[in-house]
Amino acid sequence: MRSLILRTIAPAVLHLTLLFSMFLLLYGHNQPGGGFIAGLMTSVGIVLQWIAVDEEEGRRRFNWPYEGIFLAGLALSTLTGVWGYIKGAYLKSSIYRFELPFIGDVELFTAFLFDVGVYGVVVGVVMCIFTNLCEKETQES
Amino acid sequence: MSDARDYAIITEAQNAKPGIRFTENHSRRALVLDNTFIIVFFPFAAALIIPWFAERFRKHAAWFAMVAPLVSTWALYNLYGEWAAGGRQTFTRAIAWVPAANVEISFMVDGLSLMWGLLVAGMGALIVLYSHWYLHEHEALGRYYGFLIAFMGSMLGVVFSDHLISLFIFWELTSITSFFLIGFWSDRDASNYGATKAILITGSGGLAMLGGFLLLGDLGGEWRLSQLVLMPDIASQVSLGVFLLIILGAATKSAQWPFHIWLPNAMEAPTPISAFLHSATMVKAGIYLLSRFYPILGAHPAWGYVVTGFGMTTMIAGGLLSLRAYDLKAILAYGTISQLGLIVTFLGYGGKGAIIGATLHLYNHAAAKAAMFMTVGIIDHEAGTRDVRLLGNLKKLMPRTHILAVIAALSLIGIPPMGGFITKEMLYEVSLHPGGPGSWSWFWPYLTVFAGVFTALYHLRFLSEPYWQAAEGEAPKHPHDPPMGMLAAPAILVALALAFGLAPGLIENAIVAPAAQATLGGGAKVELHLGLWHGINTPLIMSVITMALGLALYFGFAHVKKVLDAVATAWGKAPAPNRIYDGFVNWLREGTWELLMLIQDGNLRRYMRWMFVLPTIAVLYLVWRLDWGANVFPQGFAGASFLLVVVALMIAGAALATALFRRRIPAILALGTMGYGIAGLFLLLKAPDLALTQIMVESASVVLFLLVFYYLPELKPVRVSAAKKIRDWGIAIGLGVCTTLVMAAAMNTHQFRTIADYFMRTSKPVAGFKNVVNAIIVDYRSYDTLGEIAVLVIAGIAVYALLRLVGEMKCDH
Numbered sequence: 030m031r032s033l034i035l036r037t038i039a040p041a042v043l044h045l046t047l048l049f050s051m052f053l054l055l056y057g058h059n060q061p062g063g064g065f066i067a068g069l070m071t072s073v074g075i076v077l078q079w080i081a082v083d084e085e086e087g088r089r090r091f092n093w094p095y096e097g098i099f100l101a102g103l104a105l106s107t108l109t110g111v112w113g114y115i116k117g118a119y120l121k122s123s124i125y126r127f128e129l130p131f132i133g134d135v136e137l138f139t140a141f142l143f144d145v146g147v148y149g150v151v152v153g154v155v156m157c158i159f160t161n162l163c164e165k166e167t168q169e170s
Numbered sequence: 171m172s173d174a175r176d177y178a179i180i181t182e183a184q185n186a187k188p189g190i191r192f193t194e195n196h197s198r199r200a201l202v203l204d205n206t207f208i209i210v211f212f213p214f215a216a217a218l219i220i221p222w223f224a225e226r227f228r229k230h231a232a233w234f235a236m237v238a239p240l241v242s243t244w245a246l247y248n249l250y251g252e253w254a255a256g257g258r259q260t261f262t263r264a265i266a267w268v269p270a271a272n273v274e275i276s277f278m279v280d281g282l283s284l285m286w287g288l289l290v291a292g293m294g295a296l297i298v299l300y301s302h303w304y305l306h307e308h309e310a311l312g313r314y315y316g317f318l319i320a321f322m323g324s325m326l327g328v329v330f331s332d333h334l335i336s337l338f339i340f341w342e343l344t345s346i347t348s349f350f351l352i353g354f355w356s357d358r359d360a361s362n363y364g365a366t367k368a369i370l371i372t373g374s375g376g377l378a379m380l381g382g383f384l385l386l387g388d389l390g391g392e393w394r395l396s397q398l399v400l401m402p403d404i405a406s407q408v409s410l411g412v413f414l415l416i417i418l419g420a421a422t423k424s425a426q427w428p429f430h431i432w433l434p435n436a437m438e439a440p441t442p443i444s445a446f447l448h449s450a451t452m453v454k455a456g457i458y459l460l461s462r463f464y465p466i467l468g469a470h471p472a473w474g475y476v477v478t479g480f481g482m483t484t485m486i487a488g489g490l491l492s493l494r495a496y497d498l499k500a501i502l503a504y505g506t507i508s509q510l511g512l513i514v515t516f517l518g519y520g521g522k523g524a525i526i527g528a529t530l531h532l533y534n535h536a537a538a539k540a541a542m543f544m545t546v547g548i549i550d551h552e553a554g555t556r557d558v559r560l561l562g563n564l565k566k567l568m569p570r571t572h573i574l575a576v577i578a579a580l581s582l583i584g585i586p587p588m589g590g591f592i593t594k595e596m597l598y599e600v601s602l603h604p605g606g607p608g609s610w611s612w613f614w615p616y617l618t619v620f621a622g623v624f625t626a627l628y629h630l631r632f633l634s635e636p637y638w639q640a641a642e643g644e645a646p647k648h649p650h651d652p653p654m655g656m657l658a659a660p661a662i663l664v665a666l667a668l669a670f671g672l673a674p675g676l677i678e679n680a681i682v683a684p685a686a687q688a689t690l691g692g693g694a695k696v697e698l699h700l701g702l703w704h705g706i707n708t709p710l711i712m713s714v715i716t717m718a719l720g721l722a723l724y725f726g727f728a729h730v731k732k733v734l735d736a737v738a739t740a741w742g743k744a745p746a747p748n749r750i751y752d753g754f755v756n757w758l759r760e761g762t763w764e765l766l767m768l769i770q771d772g773n774l775r776r777y778m779r780w781m782f783v784l785p786t787i788a789v790l791y792l793v794w795r796l797d798w799g800a801n802v803f804p805q806g807f808a809g810a811s812f813l814l815v816v817v818a819l820m821i822a823g824a825a826l827a828t829a830l831f832r833r834r835i836p837a838i839l840a841l842g843t844m845g846y847g848i849a850g851l852f853l854l855l856k857a858p859d860l861a862l863t864q865i866m867v868e869s870a871s872v873v874l875f876l877l878v879f880y881y882l883p884e885l886k887p888v889r890v891s892a893a894k895k896i897r898d899w900g901i902a903i904g905l906g907v908c909t910t911l912v913m914a915a916a917m918n919t920h921q922f923r924t925i926a927d928y929f930m931r932t933s934k935p936v937a938g939f940k941n942v943v944n945a946i947i948v949d950y951r952s953y954d955t956l957g958e959i960a961v962l963v964i965a966g967i968a969v970y971a972l973l974r975l976v977g978e979m980k981c982d983h
Contacts, residue, residue, distance in 0.1 A: 058940065063948070065863065065947070066866060069870055072870060073870050106955075107956065124938040140949045153966065157966045158969045162874065
């Protein structure tokens with residue numbers, strides 16, 4: 030798997046994929062995108078790195094607490110719903126508009142936070158499965 | 171009967187309708203701080219964090235748990251004040267829960283719910299206090315206190331619920347929490363058996379009750395108890411089936427014969443749990459339900475026969491079984507069953523006197539019986555056994571415990587000056603002129619005396635065999651009195667039983683009378699004047715007769731025992747409730763296993779066959795029923811562009827290749843090609859979101875597939891007979907054709923107006939999203955999404971656990 034081309038290109042691609050996934054997440058409300066796709070994009074980006082580099086190095090660089098990430102994501106989505114509940118109905122989106130210096134008008138939706146939770150769950154679960162499968166492979170080979 | 175009874179029941183018909191203040195328009199924030207909500211939900215909130223504290227500070231676990239009952243009691247005290255200040259009128263607090271289904275979490279405050287609330291919360295505090303001394307430091311304290319407090323919250327929810335559905339939910343929560351409490355020592359088979367039995371029996375009863383509630387709510391068009399009470403003719407409209415369903419819930423929970431069998435097995439629970447759940451509160455939930463439904467269904471023609479029938483059978487069966495038990499807790503359990511039967515009998519008979527008697531007895535029984543359970547717990551703790559044959563002379567060895575046990579038992583037998591004397595006199599009094607339907611009234615005093623004699627007999631046995639007589643065997647430990655703290659909780663209960671006898675004025679009109687009034691419903695007004703001494707009158711003579719008979723039977727107990735044993739032998743192998751239960755559960759277990767082996771035998775191919783063949787049959791059925799030529803392909807393939815056809819052919823080719831490749835890696839790659847082809851299809855059909863998702867999913871799954879295949883054995887060519895090949899091809903082609911038909915039909919039939927326009931129009935103003943697809947995911951259908959990510963998390967945890975566990979198992983071998 031240690032192809033030279035892959036190893037050279039992968040780091041450059043990593044930043045692109047992460048940037049693009051952030052773009053998908055942030056722009057999901059007006060353009061194609063959203064938490065689910067962004068989460069998959071991020072995971073695939075990381076998986077690509079993992080495959081490109083050395084097994085140990087991959088673990089060193091991407092050994093994040095994925096179980097924690099997906100639990101936190103689920104918690105965030107659920108709690109966002111509670112905010113909506115206080116405002117009217119569970120999971121109802123509330124819209125907030127305010128002005129920030131230098132940036133201008135900003136719109137915030139609680140639905141966006143919900144989407145961030147979805148993003149966390151997708152990244153967490155895919156990576157959790159991936160890392161665990163990988164670990165087995167290295168242990169036994 | 172107009173002799174000078176200064177505890178005469180003064181009842182006045184109150185012509186005015188009992189006022190219902192229905193306050194629905196509370197803001198949510200105000201409701202969170204409302205007393206009723208604190209009473210019920212604070213314990214649940216506390217139950218979530220108590221385990222953490224209990225595990226961390228093991229020596230002081232009980233004091234953290236104690237906060238919950240104290241807060242609930244404090245809120246009850248405030249609520250009581252609120253209720254008294256409002257002229258003791260019933261009022262409700264409601265919060266919409268599922269407005270679409272007209273379900274709400276609503277609480278009703280009246281005399282009955284307040285009395286029960288005080289009973290549950292007050293008893294909860296004492297039980298926690300007792301548990302501190304009872305449990306060892308190394309036990310699973312977090313689990314214990316967490317479930318105990320959650321149970322208390324559920325029970326408080328039951329007694330305060332106004333809406334039938336929330337009543338049902340809290341009701342089932344008591345069953346579930348009690349399951350975990352009974353099975354607390356989960357390494358013992360008997361605990362697991364007892365816990366399963368309890369949840370199966372009370373759970374099935376609860377489901378029957380739910381059915382009854384749904385039908386009743388549908389019939390009355392009203393789901394709130396506070397409103398149902400005001401519908402005087404509802405009882406005459408309720409069918410026998412609905413009535414029986416509701417009564418079944420009460421009968422299973424309150425351990426009425428033949429559903430009583432779970433209670434003795436539930437004695438495997440730690441003793442504080444038995445004292446709390448199985449004598450003072452949960453088993454009395456059925457009695458609460460009957461009291462609550464008395465004003466609603468009391469006028470039903472079957473009420474008297476069914477409820478009284480349950481009560482009497484239970485009372486007699488419980489009394490007899492208690493005499494044959496050797497385990498102290500079993501003696502108490504059967505005694506409790508018998509006493510519950512007595513209370514149910516009175517509720518079934520109805521009328522003012524009977525209801526007041528039942529309410530009083532309930533209170534007194536809760537205090538005294540819980541105290542007795544606690545003394546048994548002390549004996550168990552100190553002597554290491556509860557078998558009366560191994561215990562003896564405890565009077566000298568445990569003098570303090572002995573005093574508490576004697577006072578509690580005498581209170582239940584009904585000896586002055588204990589509270590039990592008053593309630594028993596009360597029961598005798600009402601049995602003389604019950605005030606209900608008249609035809610059975612001659613029978614009533616005899617029955618009550620009979621119950622009294624049995625009560626005296628098994629309580630005397632409870633005292634004499636461990637405390638007074640010499641032991642037949644040897645106890646595992648040399649018993650002695652426990653630390654004073656362990657005696658505190660039973661001492662408080664015994665003091666209450668004494669106080670109720672000496673100064674009944676403390677609670678008679680503040681707590682008991684309003685509860686009886688609420689049970690009677692219809693604006694009845696109850697005032698009580700209780701006292702110990704009323705001169706020589708018929709109830710007193712009945713008491714004396716009871717005592718004489720009880721003592722006579724006690725001294726001739728050897729003969730009684732012989733008769734009972736002879737009856738038991740004669741009964742032999744006849745179908746007893748326990749045998750029926752065990753037979754049924756075994757049949758269910760084996761039958762389920764056989765059915766499972768028929769469908770899911772672990773062969774992946776067979777699973778796939780089921781999953782493919784069944785939908786195919788379903789679709790073929792539809793094809794046969796509908797005119798498909800007109801509905802499915804009205805335009806044929808006229809709209810397909812050239813590019814679309816090319817991509818479609820590519821997908822079909824890749825699919826065929828996936829099936830035909832002999833090695834795995836090419837097959838996975840072919841599968842991937844198919845996936846990317848579908849993504850291309852989405853792009854051509856102008857669905858960029860879907861296309862993007864499809865590409866991502868495909869990339870991730872190809873990688874995961876490659877990793878998973880590492881675990882699978884080498885793919886070997888299997889020789890398959892021609893017939894099987896034809897069958898498999900048939901299944902595959904059939905499913906493909908059927909799926910195509912369904913998709914085509916879905917595209918081409920427009921039976922309903924599409925809601926796409928609504929989404930397009932409102933996504934920006936409502937959700938703030940211009941991307942409608944995403945607006946649907948995170949706003950309109952956010953419940954679905956929440957469910958899906960929850961499933962995803964569960965899948966993640968499952969895969970994690972599976973891989974870790976497999977790894978560990980491999981390491982072990």
